[in-house]
Amino acid sequence: MAGRLSGKVAIITGGAKGLGAADARLFAAEGASVIVTDVDSANGEAVAAEIGGQFRRLDVRHEAEWQALVASVMAEHGRLDILVNNAGVVEIGSPETITEESYRFVMAVSLDGTVWGCKHAIPAMRAGGGGSIVNMASIASIQGEPYVAAYCAAKGGIEAYSRAVAVHCAQGRMNIRCNSVHPSGIDTPMVRSMPEKVAAAALPTLDDQGQGAGLNPLGVPQDIAHMVLYLASDESRFVSGQAFVIDNTASITEGIVPGGEGNSARQGQHHGQ
Numbered sequence: 001m002a003g004r005l006s007g008k009v010a011i012i013t014g015g016a017k018g019l020g021a022a023d024a025r026l027f028a029a030e031g032a033s034v035i036v037t038d039v040d041s042a043n044g045e046a047v048a049a050e051i052g053g054q055f056r057r058l059d060v061r062h063e064a065e066w067q068a069l070v071a072s073v074m075a076e077h078g079r080l081d082i083l084v085n086n087a088g089v090v091e092i093g094s095p096e097t098i099t100e101e102s103y104r105f106v107m108a109v110s111l112d113g114t115v116w117g118c119k120h121a122i123p124a125m126r127a128g129g130g131g132s133i134v135n136m137a138s139i140a141s142i143q144g145e146p147y148v149a150a151y152c153a154a155k156g157g158i159e160a161y162s163r164a165v166a167v168h169c170a171q172g173r174m175n176i177r178c179n180s181v182h183p184s185g186i187d188t189p190m191v192r193s194m195p196e197k198v199a200a201a202a203l204p205t206l207d208d209q210g211q212g213a214g215l216n217p218l219g220v221p222q223d224i225a226h227m228v229l230y231l232a233s234d235e236s237r238f239v240s241g242q243a244f245v246i247d248n249t250a251s252i253t254e255g256i257v258p259g260g261e262g263n264s265a266r267q268g269q270h271h272g273q
């Protein structure tokens, strides 16, 4: 039986671990030729080998690397149908403690990477008659998460930029769609690294990263990968310029986020990266 992505060529950034690796596995199972990209070559090579895909080292911050990657994919596969701008990083810092270095790092990986990815994917997709771009944002673009302020800014930028890309492509009749995905806390290496980062920053207690916290337990990477698959596939052919929240109500319940003073008794209930 044909897979939901049969015959399609997909680039996934940050595909070595976490959500990107889950996307890569699901895409390959649905028939796509997957190009796993990351700065983590060891894990990226392993994921690519496991799914019968390819690994290319790509640091999403650098436009020249994007140019070279897309050119090599076009030379080898002759088409590009799907881009998942998934690579992202998080740094601790409130609006008062944010540092220039951590702010620039978070913005460069998450927002700059998405901008360069879209720029170079669009002409390649257009040459093949269309495509789908899926940009990983977060509920951090919706609910204020003051302890990761730069991350909120980057994810808000990604949400807005996705709409600009979607309208640009629609106006140009390119048959290229672009949407953003906004998860709450999902069990990945990024989330597992948070307690150590929070402790190093000496924030007010952050109890349990949301795990087992009643309404808002952590999700698993597959919870997000199934949405990414839908948006990448032709099933979503009439869906573009939208922000999809996957958070088991986290962003519409009390809105308490960790790190705030005076709410330590309730901390840990929401924690979206």
Ligand SMILES: NC(=O)c1ccc[n+]([C@@H]2O[C@H](COP(=O)([O-])OP(=O)(O)OC[C@H]3O[C@@H](n4cnc5c(N)ncnc54)[C@H](O)[C@@H]3O)[C@@H](O)[C@H]2O)c1
Residues within 6 Å of the ligand: 013, 014, 015, 016, 017, 018, 019, 020, 037, 038, 039, 040, 058, 059, 060, 061, 086, 087, 088, 089, 109, 110, 136, 137, 138, 139, 182, 183, 184, 185, 186, 187, 188, 189, 190, 191, 272, 273
């Ligand atoms: N896990 C969550 O709870 C959660 C929630 C909302 C949004 N997100 C977003 O989903 C995406 C994936 O998150 P994750 O939890 O899987 O993170 P992760 O840290 O587990 O994996 C991210 C991957 O990106 C790679 N990466 C980092 N910098 C890079 C760069 N400059 N160029 C290329 N690759 C780079 C890392 O090597 C890693 O393999 C991120 O954009 C993240 O912000 C995650």
